[in-house]
Amino acid sequence: MSVDLVLPCLNEAAALPWILERLPPGVRAIVVDNGSTDGSPDIAARLGATVVRCEVKGYGAACHAGLEAAEADVVAVMDADASLDPRQLIRVIAPVVADRADLVVGRRRAVSRGAWSWHLRLANLELSRRIRRRTGVSLHDLGPMRAARRTALLGLGLTDRRSGYPLETVVKAADAGWRIAEVEVDYLPRSGRSKVTGTPLGAARAVLDMSKVLAR
Known part of the structure; x- marks a missing residue:
């Protein structure tokens, strides 16, 4: 099995060693640096990851840059903040493979x-409800660990470059008739504060970005 793992990265020097040493066999890490100032790209390269620079700011921009740089048939995406255990990638990848x-x-x-902070739980519940209403797909979480085939993902024509990117992926996949599944993964206390949802205001902005995706 050959899988490319896209890791959007903004100042994750403390978390990257733990993540990269726990990659399952056959998984290649693509660390997409989105303007780090803490040496994250150098750490990633030293630990054997492929490093891609993304000058356009935004979670979606980093994810898509990694997708375009990937070469494996199956591509996974995961946050680079140590809130998710790479060893559990197999659970997410296996149904696709x-x-x-x-x-x-x-x-x-x-x-x-x-x-998992209260404001993030609340935002996630609301987004899950909106996804069910918009697509009919029953997801309990718009989680930051996901996997699909690279060519199919590129074919969705994803355009969001902010925090609406994961939602756009699900919505366009549902509209295209994809089989969408959900598996459980452990959620750990992250390293540092989230750049997207680390505060109630950040969570509100993420919900706003995703609401714009649903309104299209």
């Missing part, structure tokens, strides 16, 4: 009370 699903999303299960 076995052709049981076209897109698999990791449903986060917090391993401790502090792993």
Whole structure:
């Protein structure tokens, strides 16, 4: 099995060693640097990852740059903040490799009370409700660990370059008739504060970005 793992990265020097040493066999890391100032790209390269520079700011921009740089048939995406264990990638990748699903999303299960803040839980519940209403797909979490086939993902024509990118992926996949599945993954206390949803204001902005995707 050959899989490329896209890791959008903005100042994740503390988390990258833990992540990269836990990659399953056959998984190649593509660290997409989105303007780090803490030496993250150098750490990633030293630990054997492929490093891609993305000058356009935004989570979606980094994800898509990694997708375009990928070469494997199956591509996974995961946050680079140590909130998800790379060893559990197999759970997300396996249904795609076995052709049981076209897109698999990791449903986060917090391993401790502090792993998932109240404002992020609330935003996630609301987005899950909107996804069900818009697409008919019953997802409990728009999780940051997901996998699909590279060519198919590129064929969706994803255009969002901010935090609406994961939602656009699900919506366009549903509209295209993809088989979308959900599997459980552990959610750990992250390293540092989230650049997207680390505050109530950040979570609100993410919901706004995703609402724009749903309104298209």
